[in-house]
Amino acid sequence: MDSRLPCTFADTVARIAADKSSVPGGLVPALHSVQEALGWIPPEAVPIIAGAFNRSRAEVHGVVSFYHDFRTTPPAQHRLGICSAEACQSMGADRVLSEAERILGCQMHEQTADGSMSLEPVYCLGQCAVAPALTVDERLWVRVTPERIAEILDQTRQETL
Numbered sequence: 001m002d003s004r005l006p007c008t009f010a011d012t013v014a015r016i017a018a019d020k021s022s023v024p025g026g027l028v029p030a031l032h033s034v035q036e037a038l039g040w041i042p043p044e045a046v047p048i049i050a051g052a053f054n055r056s057r058a059e060v061h062g063v064v065s066f067y068h069d070f071r072t073t074p075p076a077q078h079r080l081g082i083c084s085a086e087a088c089q090s091m092g093a094d095r096v097l098s099e100a101e102r103i104l105g106c107q108m109h110e111q112t113a114d115g116s117m118s119l120e121p122v123y124c125l126g127q128c129a130v131a132p133a134l135t136v137d138e139r140l141w142v143r144v145t146p147e148r149i150a151e152i153l154d155q156t157r158q159e160t161l
């Protein structure tokens with residue numbers, strides 16, 4: 001373990017890796033558990049996990065970078081999830097996404113320069129009849145138009161000041 005890391009960080013990763021390393025196919029579940037516990041997969045976690053699974057760092061890094069779900073940077077303060085499934089697409093989710101990208105200054109799978117908001121796809125929120133739908137953190141918005149996205153983002157900012 002890297003002695004420069006806080007004990008809690010390294011201990012958490014080591015405990016998760018040890019728990020999952022005896023399970024066949026446990027690497028991906030271990031990475032999910034680390035991300036759930038820490039909010040992301042810091043580069044310092046990779047050698048700890050690699051050691052527990054008797055894999056190389058490159059192999060573990062390859063798995064982390066293969067899946068879009070794994071974050072290799074700290075999560076943004078808020079997460080804007082725009083539904084990218086079929087019903088929302090047919091009702092204009094692409095235009096909502098374009099406006100969100102313009103306002104936030106980042107693309108899908110990225111976050112704002114100040115780390116306040118990430119922009120990520122979500123897949124069917126069960127709101128197809130009132131599409132397009134999106135979430136800001138756990139809050140659901142439906143019948144979203146490009147014109148409403150600025151209002152939704154402003155409201156989020158005001159509520160968190």
Ligand code: FES
Nearest residue numbers: 083085088125127
């Ligand atoms: S496709 Fe977007 S809520 Fe179902």
